[in-house]
Amino acid sequence: MTEVYSIDPLIIKTPYEITYKHSYGKTSKFFTSLSSGKLMTTRCEHCKVTFLPPRADCPNCLRETKWVEISGKGTIHTVTTLYFSGERFLKDLPFQLVYVDLEGVNTLFLTRLKTKDMKKVKVGMKIRMRISKELEWRSSDVWAEPDE
Amino acid sequence: MPKKVAAVAGGLTYFSKARKDKTQEELVAEAARMALFENDINLAKDDIDGTIVSYFSDHFEDQLLFGSIIQDYLGFNPKPSVRIEGGGATGGLAVRDAYAHVASGLLDVAMVIGFEKMSEVNTAKGNEFIALASDTDWDFPIGGFYSGYYALMARRHMEEFGTTEEQMAMVAVKNRNNAQHNKFAQTNPNMNPFAMKDGGKITVDDVLKSPYVSYPLKRLDICLMSDGAAVLILASEEKAKKITDTPVWITGTGAGTDAMRAGDRPRTVGGVPMLPHEKKEWYRKLEYPGVHSFRAGRESARQAYKMANITNPLKQLDVIELHDAYTSSEIQTYEDLGLTKYGQGGKLVEEGVTAIDGDLPVNPSGGLIGAMHAVGGTGVMQAVEMLWQLQGVSGKFHGSDKTQVKNAERGLIHSHAGTGTYVTATIMER
Numbered sequence: 088m089t090e091v092y093s094i095d096p097l098i099i100k101t102p103y104e105i106t107y108k109h110s111y112g113k114t115s116k117f118f119t120s121l122s123s124g125k126l127m128t129t130r131c132e133h134c135k136v137t138f139l140p141p142r143a144d145c146p147n148c149l150r151e152t153k154w155v156e157i158s159g160k161g162t163i164h165t166v167t168t169l170y171f172s173g174e175r176f177l178k179d180l181p182f183q184l185v186y187v188d189l190e191g192v193n194t195l196f197l198t199r200l201k202t203k204d205m206k207k208v209k210v211g212m213k214i215r216m217r218i219s220k221e222l223e224w225r226s227s228d229v230w231a232e233p234d235e
Numbered sequence: 236m237p238k239k240v241a242a243v244a245g246g247l248t249y250f251s252k253a254r255k256d257k258t259q260e261e262l263v264a265e266a267a268r269m270a271l272f273e274n275d276i277n278l279a280k281d282d283i284d285g286t287i288v289s290y291f292s293d294h295f296e297d298q299l300l301f302g303s304i305i306q307d308y309l310g311f312n313p314k315p316s317v318r319i320e321g322g323g324a325t326g327g328l329a330v331r332d333a334y335a336h337v338a339s340g341l342l343d344v345a346m347v348i349g350f351e352k353m354s355e356v357n358t359a360k361g362n363e364f365i366a367l368a369s370d371t372d373w374d375f376p377i378g379g380f381y382s383g384y385y386a387l388m389a390r391r392h393m394e395e396f397g398t399t400e401e402q403m404a405m406v407a408v409k410n411r412n413n414a415q416h417n418k419f420a421q422t423n424p425n426m427n428p429f430a431m432k433d434g435g436k437i438t439v440d441d442v443l444k445s446p447y448v449s450y451p452l453k454r455l456d457i458c459l460m461s462d463g464a465a466v467l468i469l470a471s472e473e474k475a476k477k478i479t480d481t482p483v484w485i486t487g488t489g490a491g492t493d494a495m496r497a498g499d500r501p502r503t504v505g506g507v508p509m510l511p512h513e514k515k516e517w518y519r520k521l522e523y524p525g526v527h528s529f530r531a532g533r534e535s536a537r538q539a540y541k542m543a544n545i546t547n548p549l550k551q552l553d554v555i556e557l558h559d560a561y562t563s564s565e566i567q568t569y570e571d572l573g574l575t576k577y578g579q580g581g582k583l584v585e586e587g588v589t590a591i592d593g594d595l596p597v598n599p600s601g602g603l604i605g606a607m608h609a610v611g612g613t614g615v616m617q618a619v620e621m622l623w624q625l626q627g628v629s630g631k632f633h634g635s636d637k638t639q640v641k642n643a644e645r646g647l648i649h650s651h652a653g654t655g656t657y658v659t660a661t662i663m664e665r
Contacts, residue, residue, distance in 0.1 A: 093255070096255055096256060098255065101297065103297060109372075111372065114372075138499070140370075140372070140373045140496065140499075164391065164526070165387045165388070165390045165391035165394065165526060166387070166390060167383055167386035167387050167390055167449045167450050167451075167452075168447070168449065168450045169378060169380060169382075169383045169386075169448070169449045170446065170447050170448055170449065171359075171362075171380070171382070171448045171449070172359070172362070172378055172379075172380040172383065173359060173360075173362045173363030173366045173378075173379055173380050174357070174359040174360045174362070174363045175363060176378045176379070176380065177359055179378060182378055184377065184378060184383050184386075184387060184449075185387075186387055186391075186497075186498050186526060194496075194498050194499045195497075195498035195499075195502075195526065196498055197373070197374050197377065197387075197496065197497075197498050198377055199377050199378060210390070210391075210394050225376040226372065226373045226374075226376045226377055227376045227377045227378075230377075
């Protein structure tokens with residue numbers, strides 16, 4: 088039965104649901120390494136650049152990259168606290184997002200910051216990446232925590 | 236050599252959080268009718284040689300190939316049509332593409348049709364659809380929300396340059412209050428029958444006291460979500476001179492790009508692409524672009540200025556309509572466009588330079604914060620606004636003379652996607 092929302096103008100409701108079978112391709116190793124507690128990403132030996140998120144192919148020279156382990160230690164480059172979000176994250180509010188500058192990584196990494204004291208958080212603060220014990224195979228399986 | 240191209244006519248709908256009274260194609264017809272019948276032109280609908288259709292998302296209305304419905308509804312079959320999509324810059328890219336169609340001689344008279352109807356899903360779902368225009372493997376799953384991404388960039392801009400929440404609030408006040416003299420604006424309940432009820436003028440204090448959405452961005456620092464449409468007609472020099480006595484020429488256009496994930500962008504010391512009036516030593520120590528500046532915006536401006544022979548934008552431009560998705564991004568964009576040095580954007584608004592009575596008014600329409608952001612329509616709206624500004628007829632269309640920048644001869648429109656992934660800049664002159 089079609090659900091009618093209004094008569095004038097006539098407005099009907101149409102639900103929509105879909106399941107995607109999405110491949111992580113050659114970056115799958117980032118996720119599968121998490122189950123052994125390792126933070127792995129890729130490095131272009133030619134350009135001497137380490138990328139996180141990993142890229143199978145270097146955007147600078149288009150050579151294939153190789154996997155390296157990183158420490159997961161770093162600092163906060165910038166931070167925000169969210170009080171509103173997209174529909175599927177409303178249940179998590181409020182939460183904090185950070186760009187972190189990680190040891191041995193040339194890019195900044197966008198992740199959540201989990202802390203009991205959000206007010207103490209500031210730019211430049213030391214952090215360490217943590218890995219979830221219950222993997223969902225999403226980028227939210229890793230997050231930052233204060234390390235000081 | 237490309238042919239000379241002019242804007243000759245434009246039309247807008249009333250913008251609204253929800254235009255339940257009309258379908259998308261009916262809204263487009265409303266804007267097209269204004270373009271054809273209210274612009275004092277010598278042009279019939281049949282003189283249009285083809286269309287460039289500009290909309291962002293297939294998700295909002297669960298309709299693919301919407302361009303075909305529009306083409307049919309406006310009675311343009313079997314003439315050529317193409318759909319342009321590039322996130323928030325969809326409209327700017329469509330205007331640029333229409334310019335290319337006419338400049339190349341493929342079309343003599345082209346209609347650019349921009350629209351979006353965002354109200355058929357709830358606001359949180361709408362935000363989620365917009366956030367799907369971020370990397371869905373990496374950036375979206377951690378809590379993807381564009382206000383969050385922009386807040387991170389704004390915070391870094393504050394850290395790097397000392398920009399303040401008060402300066403951001405001044406942008407909101409400027410744009411929102413400009414919109415109170417534009418009858419199409421969504422925040423203007425006195426002139427727009429479809430406006431939000433709690434619109435009207437605001438103060439810096441109102442902005443600072445509005446609830447945080449994502450620190451440092453508050454409710455009133457953030458653009459609207461809209462239903463509506465904008466239509467622009469472009470013509471070759473030969474045709475334009477027959478269509479109108481007041482053609483507005485497109486004299487420059489540029490387009491820039493940057494990484495979808497802002498964290499992947501370089502942080503190169505002294506890496507700023509320079510504009511003609513700038514000095515290398517200004518930025519010798521600046522890591523660029525990082526997440527505080529939009530390299531794509533800078534690159535689009537650099538190309539457009541070169542093409543239009545602009546060597547000092549603050550002096551040579553009379554009016555700007557730019558993509559103020561956030562108050563912070565308007566400040567960042569002042570710098571990308573070279574209106575002031577990197578880091579000084581906050582001071583530019585503080586000094587009143589970009590006010591409606593300032594040296595270089597920015598967003599006299601009210602922009603995305605005051606007037607509308609119906610994504611695919613936005614960049615086209617800017618072009619229509621700039622056409623009317625340079626023709627000196629803004630007052631006639633807006634229903635108030637207060638938005639008209641006096642004696643404006645040359646303007647810039649700026650359209651911006653993602654966290655600065657695609658950006659266009661286009662120069663228009665009378």
